[in-house]
Amino acid sequence: MPNFTPNHVVTAASSFSKWQLARKHPGKYALTVERGHWLTRYVSDEPGVAMAEAWRHHLKETAPNHWCLIDRHSDAVFFMQVRNDVVRQAKLLSFDELDTLTLKMSDAVYLTPAIDALDERWSPFVIQAVAALTQKEWQGYTLKKSKAPKIFAGGAVLLMVLIAALWLTRTQDAPVKAVAPVVDDYQSYRQTMSQAISAAKSAEQALHLAALAQSAPPGWTLNALTLQGEQLTARLKRDEDGRLSDARHWSETLAHVDALLTPQSLTLSLPLTQKLKAWSAQMSPFEASDSLLDALTQLGWRISDTKESPSALIKTLSFTLKKDAMTLAELATFETLAEVYPLSLTTLQMTPRESGQYHATLHLTYTGENQ
Incomplete structure (x- = not known):
């Protein structure tokens, strides 16, 4: 079974390229998405699916500007937050770890059929029920297997030319910056x-x-x-x-x-x-x-x-x-x-x-x- 909750990181696209983000967060399987001014990367050491992106696509036509979704995952819950069509959070946590302020400030909190929508804990929030995703809806967001670069004998000359050109022009790769992940929107307020x-x-x-x-x-x-x-x-x-x-x-x-x-x-x-x-x-x-x-x-x-x-x-x-x-x-x-x-x-x-x-x-x- 694929990993439906790969590691998630999001950062400003103005500061980091997809390549730099991949170097900072490597993995056997990954998917990087650029949307607006943001880069979002999902990483796993086993085959996986970026379910957060699948949900974002599924709800983008009807969802408000700021929304959350909660789904059960074994003994934990899968929580995701979307603002301005960008997945800001996507993680596993316990029910007690759900942030009340984030849920209250969301224009909608979607609950899948695996979550009891009649539970009193949801009464303070704007709750909407949503059907579970089908395999056809999420399979397009499967993480891609990372490919290690290979050097073949026939390309040795070309490689030497490239190295010489890089040396002559004295160009160097920009140092990999520390990616500052986007923190919880309300952390500073709290x-x-x-x-x-x-x-x-x-x-x-x-x-x-x-x-x-x-x-x-x-x-x-x-x-x-x-x-x-x-x-x-x-x-x-x-x-x-x-x-x-x-x-x-x-x-x-x-x-x-x-x-x-x-x-x-x-x-x-x-x-x-x-x-x-x-x-x-x-x-x-x-x-x-x-x-x-x-x-x-x-x-x-x-x-x-x-x-x-x-x-x-x-x-x-x-x-x-x-x-x-x-x-x-x-x-x-x-x-x-x-x-x-x-x-x-x-x-x-x-x-x-x-x-x-x-x-x-x-x-x-x-x-x-x-x-």
Whole structure:
């Protein structure tokens, strides 16, 4: 039986020729396809079939721009992803290894008869059933046996002439470059969201620190609350009547807060461990940032320094929020709003004013799908 899941690699055609790709990924049996600006190569040490290419051809007239297909293969599943008529992924994996985000962002997820389409695991996705390929449909994508070059005695003179010509013109084969395989389309997005500091959770922690500062002993008042790296820090200054013993005793009663006491100040720190990891398995449309900005404007925030940064799949909007007289209740309202958006925080500065108000500055980033 042929190998229906040969090794698959895809790279930009502008950087590598078919010959270079073949040298980098040799095999007894292979098939290289050039389509658009991409080179796709399938390699196997035994006779095989590029089933991914057969499926692409079979569905190209009816399939949307971005689609996936799942088929059972023994105890694993065959997964493939196509974008712009190019096979981006074709591999065997377990059901648990299927990437939820890739499936959610696909315009269609095709399931063969070997997959139970009624399984609840498929409910979040746009599922379509597809009939299995016939032998006639896939046999045209059989891998070709690689041929080693042979030199015959009768061609010795010609070979010497060619060698001399190459030496005289001093031409050399271009060095074989390391092929950079196309990574998972959403890998960068997932990594970004898993490392981004949650704006909502940061606001929650800022509320906690600000409330603690208000309960500080007499003679110790909040000077500023800031974000430093991944640490939220509240710095309290000692007034003329502030007692170090009171500050030390009070800080020792605080749970989950690091305290640093000096003769003139008390610094409280909270690590911001909550990231936007929950968003790594889903993506919000970039247009939803309009409703976010409108809501913030209605809540009295001033928006400035807006900057959009688009890429192939995602688009970010960075901006600055300011309020001259923010209350903690207004910060709590911001927390509630930010909770439903993929909103990260990079800068926070809160400086106390009179009557429990604060001058607040936040630098935020919204990350969404570039539709």
